Amino acid sequence: MYGIINKSIGELVAKNFGEDKWDAVLKKSGMEDDYFISNEAYDDAITYKLAGSVAEVMNITLEQVLFAFGEWWILETTRTKYGGLLQSGGSNLKEFLMNLPLFHNHIMLLYPKLTPPEFRVSDINDNSICIHYYSKRVGLKEFVRGLLSGLGKLFNTETVIEHMDSKDNGNDHEIFKVSW
Helix, strand or coil: HHHHHHHHHHHHHHHCCCCHHHHHHHHHHHCCCCCCCCCCCHHHHHHHHHHHHHHHHHHHHHHHHHHHHHHHHHHHHHHHHHHHHHHHHHHHHHHHHHHHHHHHHHHHHHHHCCCHHHCEEEEECEEEEEEEEECCCCHHHHHHHHHHHHHHCCCCCCCEEEEECCCHHHHEEEEEEEEC
């Protein structure tokens, strides 16, 4: 994953819980320092280790960390650093979700070494849509749920996110139904 992900995890912890908690996370993870170059690719194991250390230091589940980070990624990191890309995705939640499959094509122009997930949409209705999430990375379904929740908040739209099917059940991807 790119350094911007690891930097953003640090920003989430430091802003919400203090620099001392972030220092404790770094120590727990065995990281020497938290200097990550945003557009540099890092081993995924570093990001997973940081997230696991946040869970241990904050005494919460990894799923809670991933969900919170998903929301943070949309509401703080993406909105401040990539606001133009967000705006180009649509003027409301439904439009944005329908355009989600194209979103990483734009991101790949900024991060050429990116191994992006793939999103597909189905069952598009007036007040719901199904999001299909395909990724080589494992264990990120709560992060995706957090992303979807963050998008609802970004567009001031109250959402319900149901996890419809999973790799855990033998499916080859995760399926979420987003209703508003």
